[in-house]
Amino acid sequence: MERLGTGIGWRPEIADAVERMPGIDWVETVAENVCPGHLPESLLRLRERGVTVVPHGVSLGLGGADRPDPGRLAALAERAQVLRSPLVTEHIAFVRAGGALTATPHLEAGHLLPVPRTRDALDVLCQNVRIAQDALPVPLAVENIAALLAWPGEEMTEGQFLYELADRTGVRLLIDVANLHTNHVNRGEDPAKALAELPLEAIAYVHVAGGFERDGVWHDSHAHPVARPVLDILTDLARRVSPPGVLLERDENFPAPAELEGELAAVRRAVEAGAVQRVKAEVRATAHALAVHRPGPVPGARAGDADATGAGESSVPVSDPTRVRPAGAAGGSSGPEAAAGADETRERLGLAQAALLSALVAGTPVPEGFDRVRIGVQARALAAKRADVVAKVAPELPEILGPRYRPAFLGYAQARPMTGGYRCDALSFAEHLLSAGLPEDAAARRELREWWLDRSGPKPRSRRPAHRLARATRRVLLRR
Known part of the structure; x- marks a missing residue:
C-alpha cells in the first residue's frame, strides 16, 4: 500500500490555508462535491505539486440492501481518474432505503447510518x-462509521465484522479513530x-x-478540536x-490556519508516541x-529432541481466538438457488432498514428492539443536518426567510x-x-417565488422565453 503520510481534508473554505500549510503530503476531498470537468484551481495546484488527492465518497450506500x-459508481471512477488518485474511499453505511426491492416508499437519510452486524448484512x-x-479503476477502501444507535440482535463485534469483510473481499480499510471513540461513548464498545x-x-x-x-x-461533528481520547x-x-x-477532517467552524496546523502537530505527536511504543515492544x-531460543542442547536432553533447543517452536503468533473464522474459507455455492437466496437476504435487510429509516425521518413506529430515546436523538440530528445542508446548497433561502428559516424547515421536514x-x-x-x-x-414571499421559479424549470428563467407556458402556469398557481 502506498505511503500517504500526513494529510488534511480539503474543503473550499480552507483551500488557501491548505495550500500554504507545511508538511501536507496529501489531501482528501468529498467526491460528490467535485466536478470532473471543472476541478477547483486549488486542487489542480496541489496535484501539480505532487500532493496526492483522494476522493472520499458519501452517497454510494454500500451497506444498503440495493x-x-x-x-454513482461511474461518477466515483471518473473522479479517481481525473484526480489521478491511488485509491478511492467510501463508508460502511446505508444512506437510503425502500423502493422496488421492498415495495415501500423510497427514503433518503441524508446521513450515514449503521448497518446491523449480522450475517445477512x-x-x-x-x-x-x-x-x-x-x-x-483503483483500489477501494471502506470506512467504519460513528453511530448514535445500535441494532438489536447483532452477531459480531465491529472488529470481527471488519475482519471478515476484509478477508472475504480483499477491500482495504479506512479506520476512523474518532468514530471508534464515538461508538465507545454511545454504544459502550471498547476501542482497544x-x-x-x-x-x-x-x-x-x-x-x-x-x-x-x-x-x-x-456527536461526531467534524467541527470541534480533536479530543484527547x-x-x-x-x-x-x-x-x-x-x-x-x-x-485530519474538519467540515465546519474552520479555525485559523495556525490552529489547524496545531491540530496536525498533535496528530503527528500521537502517531510518533505509538511508533516509539511499537519499537520498544519489538525490542x-x-x-x-x-x-528463550538460545542455541545449544539442554543438559540431559536427547539428541534430535526439537524441544531441547526450542527449534520446534513456531515464531508465528497464535491467532486471536476472538476473531471469527473467515466465512469465505469454506467456499460458497453458486447457481440459481444461491442467487435466489441472495435476493431473499437483500429483501430481509431492505425491510429492516426501511423500517428504521421510516421511524427516523417519517415518524412511523420505532421497530422492536431499538432504543426509543436514541431513535429520537438520531431523528432530531438528521432533521438538523438536513436543515443545515439545505441552507448550504440554497443559501438564498435563509437569506430570504431570516430567522424564520430554521423553524419553518424543521416543521416541513417533520412531515x-x-x-x-x-x-x-x-x-x-x-x-x-x-x-x-x-x-x-x-416582499419575502415574492422573492421566494422568484427564486423557486428560476430553479424549478429545466433551465434558468434568464435563458427561457418569457412567454413559456410552464412558467406562466406556475405564476398563476402561485399568485396570492
Missing part, C-alpha cells in the same frame, strides 16, 4: 463491495478490543476528527501498526525470543421525508411554503 447504483455488504471493486480484532495489514489510512459530548451522547486511540493504533496515512520481544437530493429538498421546501401562502411578508 446493489450499488452504476451511475455482511453477505450483502461483501457483494456490494465486490461490485464496486469491479467498477472502479476493536483494534485488537482488526486485520491491521488491511488499513489504507486513518481518519482523525473532532466532536463533542452532550447529555451522554458523543481520540488521540489516545490513534496512539494505540500506531503502537500496533505503522499507518500508511493519517488525515523486548526480540530480546525475549533470543533468551415530509427526503426522497431525493438536497437540491430537490430545497425546491420542495420553497414550494411547500408558497403553497401555504408563506412567508406572510409579501
Whole structure:
C-alpha cells in the first residue's frame, strides 16, 4: 500500500490555508462535491505539486440492501481518474432505503447510518463491495462509521465484522479513530478490543476528527478540536501498526490556519508516541525470543529432541481466538438457488432498514428492539443536518426567510421525508411554503417565488422565453 503520510481534508473554505500549510503530503476531498470537468484551481495546484488527492465518497450506500447504483459508481471512477488518485474511499453505511426491492416508499437519510452486524448484512455488504471493486479503476477502501444507535440482535463485534469483510473481499480499510471513540461513548464498545480484532495489514489510512459530548451522547461533528481520547486511540493504533496515512477532517467552524496546523502537530505527536511504543515492544520481544531460543542442547536432553533447543517452536503468533473464522474459507455455492437466496437476504435487510429509516425521518413506529430515546436523538440530528445542508446548497433561502428559516424547515421536514437530493429538498421546501401562502411578508414571499421559479424549470428563467407556458402556469398557481 502506498505511503500517504500526513494529510488534511480539503474543503473550499480552507483551500488557501491548505495550500500554504507545511508538511501536507496529501489531501482528501468529498467526491460528490467535485466536478470532473471543472476541478477547483486549488486542487489542480496541489496535484501539480505532487500532493496526492483522494476522493472520499458519501452517497454510494454500500451497506444498503440495493446493489450499488452504476451511475454513482461511474461518477466515483471518473473522479479517481481525473484526480489521478491511488485509491478511492467510501463508508460502511446505508444512506437510503425502500423502493422496488421492498415495495415501500423510497427514503433518503441524508446521513450515514449503521448497518446491523449480522450475517445477512455482511453477505450483502461483501457483494456490494465486490461490485464496486469491479467498477472502479483503483483500489477501494471502506470506512467504519460513528453511530448514535445500535441494532438489536447483532452477531459480531465491529472488529470481527471488519475482519471478515476484509478477508472475504480483499477491500482495504479506512479506520476512523474518532468514530471508534464515538461508538465507545454511545454504544459502550471498547476501542482497544476493536483494534485488537482488526486485520491491521488491511488499513489504507486513518481518519482523525473532532466532536463533542452532550447529555451522554458523543456527536461526531467534524467541527470541534480533536479530543484527547481520540488521540489516545490513534496512539494505540500506531503502537500496533505503522499507518500508511493519517488525515485530519474538519467540515465546519474552520479555525485559523495556525490552529489547524496545531491540530496536525498533535496528530503527528500521537502517531510518533505509538511508533516509539511499537519499537520498544519489538525490542523486548526480540530480546525475549533470543533468551528463550538460545542455541545449544539442554543438559540431559536427547539428541534430535526439537524441544531441547526450542527449534520446534513456531515464531508465528497464535491467532486471536476472538476473531471469527473467515466465512469465505469454506467456499460458497453458486447457481440459481444461491442467487435466489441472495435476493431473499437483500429483501430481509431492505425491510429492516426501511423500517428504521421510516421511524427516523417519517415518524412511523420505532421497530422492536431499538432504543426509543436514541431513535429520537438520531431523528432530531438528521432533521438538523438536513436543515443545515439545505441552507448550504440554497443559501438564498435563509437569506430570504431570516430567522424564520430554521423553524419553518424543521416543521416541513417533520412531515415530509427526503426522497431525493438536497437540491430537490430545497425546491420542495420553497414550494411547500408558497403553497401555504408563506412567508406572510409579501416582499419575502415574492422573492421566494422568484427564486423557486428560476430553479424549478429545466433551465434558468434568464435563458427561457418569457412567454413559456410552464412558467406562466406556475405564476398563476402561485399568485396570492
